[in-house]
Amino acid sequence: MSEDAAEPVRELVDAVYRSESRRVLATLIRLLGEFDLAEEALHDAFTAAVERWPRDGVPANPRAWLVSVGRFKAIDTLRRRVRFDASLAVLAQRLEADTSADTGGDEEGVEDDRLRLIFTCCHPALPPDAQVALTLREVCGLTTEEIARAFLTSAPTVAQRIVRAKGKIRDARIPYQLPSRADLPDRLDTVLRVVYLVFNEGYSASSGESLTRHDLSSEAIRLGRLLIELLPEPEAVGLLALMLLHESRRSARTSPAGELVLLDDQDRSLWHRDQIAEGSALVERALSSRRFGPYTLQAAIAAVHAESPSAAATDWAQIVGLYDVLARADPSPVIELNRAAAVAMRDGPGAGLALIDAILVRGDLGDYHLAHSARADLCRRLGRTAEARASYERALGLTRQEPERRFLERRLGELSRY
Amino acid sequence: MRYLCLIYEDQKQMSAMSKSELDAFIGEYFAFTDDIKKSGHYLGGEALQPVQTATTVRVRNGKVSPTDGPFAETKEQLGGFYLINARDLNDAIQVAAKIPGARWGSVEVRPIMEFDQQ
Numbered sequence: 076m077s078e079d080a081a082e083p084v085r086e087l088v089d090a091v092y093r094s095e096s097r098r099v100l101a102t103l104i105r106l107l108g109e110f111d112l113a114e115e116a117l118h119d120a121f122t123a124a125v126e127r128w129p130r131d132g133v134p135a136n137p138r139a140w141l142v143s144v145g146r147f148k149a150i151d152t153l154r155r156r157v158r159f160d161a162s163l164a165v166l167a168q169r170l171e172a173d174t175s176a177d178t179g180g181d182e183e184g185v186e187d188d189r190l191r192l193i194f195t196c197c198h199p200a201l202p203p204d205a206q207v208a209l210t211l212r213e214v215c216g217l218t219t220e221e222i223a224r225a226f227l228t229s230a231p232t233v234a235q236r237i238v239r240a241k242g243k244i245r246d247a248r249i250p251y252q253l254p255s256r257a258d259l260p261d262r263l264d265t266v267l268r269v270v271y272l273v274f275n276e277g278y279s280a281s282s283g284e285s286l287t288r289h290d291l292s293s294e295a296i297r298l299g300r301l302l303i304e305l306l307p308e309p310e311a312v313g314l315l316a317l318m319l320l321h322e323s324r325r326s327a328r329t330s331p332a333g334e335l336v337l338l339d340d341q342d343r344s345l346w347h348r349d350q351i352a353e354g355s356a357l358v359e360r361a362l363s364s365r366r367f368g369p370y371t372l373q374a375a376i377a378a379v380h381a382e383s384p385s386a387a388a389t390d391w392a393q394i395v396g397l398y399d400v401l402a403r404a405d406p407s408p409v410i411e412l413n414r415a416a417a418v419a420m421r422d423g424p425g426a427g428l429a430l431i432d433a434i435l436v437r438g439d440l441g442d443y444h445l446a447h448s449a450r451a452d453l454c455r456r457l458g459r460t461a462e463a464r465a466s467y468e469r470a471l472g473l474t475r476q477e478p479e480r481r482f483l484e485r486r487l488g489e490l491s492r493y
Numbered sequence: 494m495r496y497l498c499l500i501y502e503d504q505k506q507m508s509a510m511s512k513s514e515l516d517a518f519i520g521e522y523f524a525f526t527d528d529i530k531k532s533g534h535y536l537g538g539e540a541l542q543p544v545q546t547a548t549t550v551r552v553r554n555g556k557v558s559p560t561d562g563p564f565a566e567t568k569e570q571l572g573g574f575y576l577i578n579a580r581d582l583n584d585a586i587q588v589a590a591k592i593p594g595a596r597w598g599s600v601e602v603r604p605i606m607e608f609d610q611q
Contacts, residue, residue, distance in 0.1 A: 162609060200582060247604045248494050250581035258583075 084129040099141045101188035110241045120145035190305045197266040205240035225291045270298045274318045309364040313371025316357035320377035323350035335478040339386035351381040369405040391421035408439035424453040444473035495605040496585040501569040502598035521593040538575035
């Protein structure tokens with residue numbers, strides 16, 4: 076085949092890599108029983124594809140071909156290593172003898188492998204930051220450098236987390252399997268927490284390397300979509316809805332100058348209608364299952380906001396009602412704080428302030444800047460300027476985000492005009 | 494694969510138990526040990542005397558120095574262990590979760606380092 080003819084094939088290999096490499100990897104890990112060996116095999120299989128497909132033609136089922144070639148390459152690798160480590164002989168023999176090995180031809184088997192990979196990367200025996208790094212690396216295919224940039228940390232730190240996690244999977248023998256029915260709710264919780272953590276990391280940082288950060292949110296949404304495709308549990312559906320509804324407001328959350336814009340003041344024409352429609356439909360779906368939890372309830376609250384034409388026209392009574400249910404399902408001071416802000420909108424700032432003060436008096440959220448800025452805002456609306464100033468200053472002392480700092484300083488500046 | 498399950502318990506909580514509570518607790522341990530013998534997980538296991546009876550031994554420059562301790566700085570102390578055989582970590586976690594002490598204290602599950610016998 077000539078050079079001219081090889082070019083389209085190379086593009087095809089690239090396309091297959093983008094769409095299939097994570098599936099091939101997931102199956103190879105099951106067949107080979109080891110992450111590093113599977114990654115090497117994946118790399119070897121695609122190298123072989125670049126060499127052979129232009130010459131021999133593209134196989135009818137590229138994925139099955141890649142799994143099969145990867146498996147044989149791994150057996151070669153093991154045979155070479157046996158010279159240094161005799162214990163590998165057994166594994167190499169077992170792999171060679173296992174001719175019935177499922178090479179990822181059938182759809183269902185492949186999807187199970189992808190789920191196995193997700194559940195293994197998010198195994199609760201791994202530290203949370205390692206779960207995040209490993210999921211982004213193995214399930215999403217991000218490079219170590221990309222993960223490091225997104226989390227504002229160094230590549231060697233991320234690499235070390237991943238190496239340690241793989242070491243624990245191997246040495247403590249974390250199995251490559253789907254959780255049992257009985258374990259599924261807890262194990263799914265861990266997976267959802269990892270996905271939400273990735274999303275939040277991309278969502279709550281609104282300055283600096285905004286582009287990379289935005290990629291992280293899209294990556295989380297992609298993971299969320301993959302998850303409900305493989306395992307349509309109500310809370311997974313609820314989490315995807317929540318992410319889409321938050322994401323729909325992204326461009327309205329910051330002014331052109333990069334300043335933070337609160338929900339009440341956002342230009343709602345900038346909200347992304349397609350994401351709102353998709354998110355709202357998913358909320359309905361999760362709610363109708365009657366097995367929903369905190370993610371679905373938060374998504375339902377976000378949906379009420381998303382469908383309101385303005386802050387004033389928002390159905391605050393419904394929002395307070397949803398917070399009541401949420402506070403029972405997942406009691407936490409932060410949820411109480413958000414409920415207090417909704418009560419302030421429904422019943423007036425005085426009612427909200429009493430609730431926030433009750434939380435602070437109890438000794439909760441004293442170090443949480445948003446509790447103090449919410450309190451400051453309500454005091455400002457009640458005309459209690461001195462108290463508002465004290466609370467804004469307290470919030471300012473606690474925040475670590477630059478846009479939030481500028482926002483609070485602006486509010487303080489406005490106060491002094493009264 | 495072999496795992497060591499190290500059981501950490503609050504000794505104060507244990508010593509505050511009444512005679513009947515303690516008997517029931519020990520009964521649970523006997524029942525648990527029977528269960529994991531039947532399931533084939535059991536390889537060994539013992540309860541330890543309280544931490545006040547412990548002695549720490551160090552050898553420095555060839556000199557043996559036995560001292561009292563370790564001192565009970567943390568609330569939970571090593572109170573006993575099981576050595577089990579499990580298929581994988583998930584299997585080991587299932588076994589560890591049924592150890593009676595896991596409901597009050599905690600159980601550390603550590604894979605045993607296997608050396609090649611050449």
